[in-house]
Amino acid sequence: MVWTMSEIVRSSSVMQKLQSEIRNHTGRKQNVDEVDILKMTYLKMVVKETLRMHPPAPLLMVHESLSHCQVDGYDVLPKTSALINEWGIGRDLRVWGDNAAEFYPERFENFEVDFEMVPFGGGRRSCPAMNISLASVELVIANLLYSFNWEVGYGMKNEDLNMEEVGSLVVRKKFPLCLVPTKYNWED
Numbered sequence: 001m002v003w004t005m006s007e008i009v010r011s012s013s014v015m016q017k018l019q020s021e022i023r024n025h026t027g028r029k030q031n032v033d034e035v036d037i038l039k040m041t042y043l044k045m046v047v048k049e050t051l052r053m054h055p056p057a058p059l060l061m062v063h064e065s066l067s068h069c070q071v072d073g074y075d076v077l078p079k080t081s082a083l084i085n086e087w088g089i090g091r092d093l094r095v096w097g098d099n100a101a102e103f104y105p106e107r108f109e110n111f112e113v114d115f116e117m118v119p120f121g122g123g124r125r126s127c128p129a130m131n132i133s134l135a136s137v138e139l140v141i142a143n144l145l146y147s148f149n150w151e152v153g154y155g156m157k158n159e160d161l162n163m164e165e166v167g168s169l170v171v172r173k174k175f176p177l178c179l180v181p182t183k184y185n186w187e188d
């Protein structure tokens with residue numbers, strides 16, 4: 001959620017497009033609910049793009065081979081530890097093109113994700129909480145943007161927000177995200 005908010009605040013066009021989608025689909029009421037978010041296609045693209053660029057577990061978890069196998073011509077012996085570089089997969093120029101380092105949710109308009117990114121891992125030991133995690137992130141982000149506009153404040157420009165990472169197995173922002181909300185006025 002923190003990485004998603006950070007990327008949204010850094011780009012005024014993403015924030016505006018997302019707020020229009022959320023407010024148009026929700027209408028004027030107390031808050032966005034689970035049914036409202038089903039129709040929000042841009043919101044889903046924004047969350048996907050965040051997971052591509054900022055996978056919370058950049059190397060997934062350590063896996064161990066059970067038996068001897070070959071991968072790409074390399075012999076993998078039993079009990080070999082394997083780390084999957086999900087961070088690298090999400091930034092591979094061959095998959096994502098020259099703008100791989102850019103936050104560009106629209107790339108998912110014409111791109112059905114299969115194994116091009118695996119922020120929740122894959123196979124039998126993948127994250128069992130994938131669906132609830134995605135739904136929770138979408139619901140919280142939608143509500144934050146529905147009721148408020150956000151800025152970095154304190155005289156700083158939104159696009160200059162610090163995005164440095166820290167951590168190893170789980171990566172988080174080096175500096176905590178601190179934003180200033182302004183209540184959205186439907187009459188404006």
Ligand code: HEM
Binds near residue numbers: 120121
């Ligand atoms: C955006 C949020 C989350 C992400 C990106 C994420 C990602 C991951 C990843 C990459 C793995 C390792 C998969 C592998 O090694 O192939 C994993 C495993 C796991 N996750 Fe998550 N996770 C998230 C949220 C959650 C939540 C909220 C829970 C619990 C409520 C959870 C419970 C678990 C469990 C129990 C495993 C171990 C599964 C196993 O070893 O069989 N995760 N997760």
